[in-house]
Amino acid sequence: MKIAQLLSSTAAACLLMTVVYASDTSVDEESLGLRKVDIYTEDKAVPNGTNYHMEAPGTSKKFERAYENAPPMIPHDVTDFLPIDKNNNACLGCHMPEVAKDMGATPIPKTHFTNFRPAVSVDDDDNFKSESNDQIIKKDLHGQLWQGRYNCTQCHAPQTQGALKVGNTFKPLYPNKKGQTHQNRSYLLDELDNGVKVGNGL
Template sequence: MKKGLQNILLSATAALVLAACNLSTAQNSAVEDTQIGLRNVELKDEANVKNPLITWKGDLPGSNEVFERSYENAPPLIPHSLDGLLPITLESNACLTCHTIEVAKEMGTIPAPQSHYMYLSTGKKTKEINTERFNCVQCHVPQANAEPLVKNNFKADFRNTESNRTSNLVDVLNQGIK
């Protein structure tokens, strides 16, 4: 019994020594934080971070090309400047002056979809924009002429030709759920 216990203790000690050696070797070959991610500066350094040059679309509403959605039901990009439209609060939302269902047709703008007029958790419909969705820039961002930071070959596969310009989220939200 004693010999078995000695063998277990000896094996455990050897494993600890080996782990310590491996840890020491791993620490010596660690990757510097400047080599992680796209920032290329120390993770704690905010002063020397250089963002890529991005040209934001700053023209007036209605005067820019509208980019296709990135994928079906992706939040569409904002094709105009946000100057004077921010901040968005529950009490003050300049987006709704042009994008409510009632006004959009008259203004020639894209109306907020049906999913914004209901509580998705309960299915309860509302007459006004759902109060959980009042902050438009939480999902929608301004269009920019920017190259992807990481190259990829993703191609959106839209189920129909309208899906690249409109949302059918309410219709497909529970698709495949029994």
């Protein structure tokens, strides 16, 4: 009985496959993918281009952060501010904490005024050796911007406007009430040691 059922199921599957493959299953290659162009050449593969926000600083609307403690995105035009280097950083004119409120800008958080790099020494063979391998380093620079953070656009970027080929369905998850109440504010320095047991190495 079981053999008969197995044979009939196999025969039905073979018949179904025959019907499927006998039908016209051809697909126009230009309908493949998101670009909808000839897949053998790049001649027609023209990107939509970028359309950055051109509002002047202080007149634009802030973007909601993508996730907890995410670096905020730049909502205004940065054409005249680039390139940024350690000796010429126009961002500081509005975003330093002492002036940010008056300028209507997001203040630079405490993490950017903190050195997280451990002190190092050099041995007789010119090898660098960390003097604090087993603890989190947080050296307060007392209002002086840490030079490891001078390149603002390394983490913060202007946003382009336009239709997405694939919609973004990501939703931020804030694991506690503090995260929910600080959605548009960084509190990373308070959470830096979270999950790290000092003394066991990092």
